Amino acid sequence: MSDVPVRLEVADxxxxxxxxxxxxxxxxxxxxxxxAAAAVEASERDDIAAVVITGGPKVFAAGADIxxxxxxxxxxxxxxxQRLVSSFxxxxxxxxxxxxxxxxxxxxxxxxxxxxxxxxxxAEDATFGQPEVKLGVIPGLGGTQRLARLVGPSRAKExxxxxxxxxxxxxxxxxxxxxxxxAADVVxxxxxxxxxxxxxxxxxxxxxxxxxxxxxxxDLATGLEIERQHFAALFGTEDQVIGMKSFMEQGPGKxxxxxx
Numbered sequence: 001m002s003d004v005p006v007r008l009e010v011a012d013x014x015x016x017x018x019x020x021x022x023x024x025x026x027x028x029x030x031x032x033x034x035x036a037a038a039a040v041e042a043s044e045r046d047d048i049a050a051v052v053i054t055g056g057p058k059v060f061a062a063g064a065d066i067x068x069x070x071x072x073x074x075x076x077x078x079x080x081x082q083r084l085v086s087s088f089x090x091x092x093x094x095x096x097x098x099x100x101x102x103x104x105x106x107x108x109x110x111x112x113x114x115x116x117x118x119x120x121x122x123a124e125d126a127t128f129g130q131p132e133v134k135l136g137v138i139p140g141l142g143g144t145q146r147l148a149r150l151v152g153p154s155r156a157k158e159x160x161x162x163x164x165x166x167x168x169x170x171x172x173x174x175x176x177x178x179x180x181x182x183a184a185d186v187v188x189x190x191x192x193x194x195x196x197x198x199x200x201x202x203x204x205x206x207x208x209x210x211x212x213x214x215x216x217x218x219d220l221a222t223g224l225e226i227e228r229q230h231f232a233a234l235f236g237t238e239d240q241v242i243g244m245k246s247f248m249e250q251g252p253g254k255x256x257x258x259x260x
Contacts, residue, residue: 006034013198028065050194063108101190
């Protein structure tokens with residue numbers, strides 16, 4: 001436990017964005033601002049190849065700080081909501097591979113934070129949910145949009161309308177998470193997944209992520225044009241020259257990229 005509720009810990013090219021606000025990692029406004037700042041730092045630092053997003057061993061994040069939100073009126077939330085959305089958008093826009101390592105509860109804003117990652121690795125006891133409707137509101141940090149894009153509109157509606165909990169095995173079956181493991185293995189597995197990108201073709205990874213993210217929000221023709229432009233642009237990089245030369249001379253998987 002630390003006095004700092006959000007930390008960006010960097011080791012061997014992998015950053016861990018860690019939420020540490022006992023007892024349940026409630027995402028108050030300060031924590032959300034700190035998440036955004038950590039995401040921006042992870043985006044800008046050249047010594048970071050990939051990012052693991054995690055909470056504690058028992059709780060990923062149990063949602064927003066309801067006591068803080070309950071006192072707000074419409075005008076105040078209207079002003080604040082853009083900043084809240086931007087904080088999680090900063091995580092989704094990290095131009096590097098990201099993985100959420102989820103132990104325990106990922107509810108409300110916690111589930112929405114996990115949805116911002118490229119992939120999700122969950123513990124066998126992990127529980128997901130968007131219970132906002134039971135508070136008289138709806139998910140406000142991307143849940144109605146990112147969840148629907150991930151599991152489909154019908155499943156997303158059922159989960160959000162009922163506000164029910166989704167266990168790890170169901171989450172895996174519907175595509176909400178990508179892997180389910182014993183709780184003790186989740187963070188190490190996520191870190192190992194992230195570590196494979198250290199020394200990788202960072203510009204190509206960035207381009208692939210942007211093409212997928214932007215293309216998924218467009219029609220096929222527009223998506224293909226986004227892909228074409230990113231593909232062509234990479235032929236102006238050192239990494240493309242290094243990668244193709246290495247392939248021809250040494251075979252696949254031996255290139256030493258520069259990130260330029």
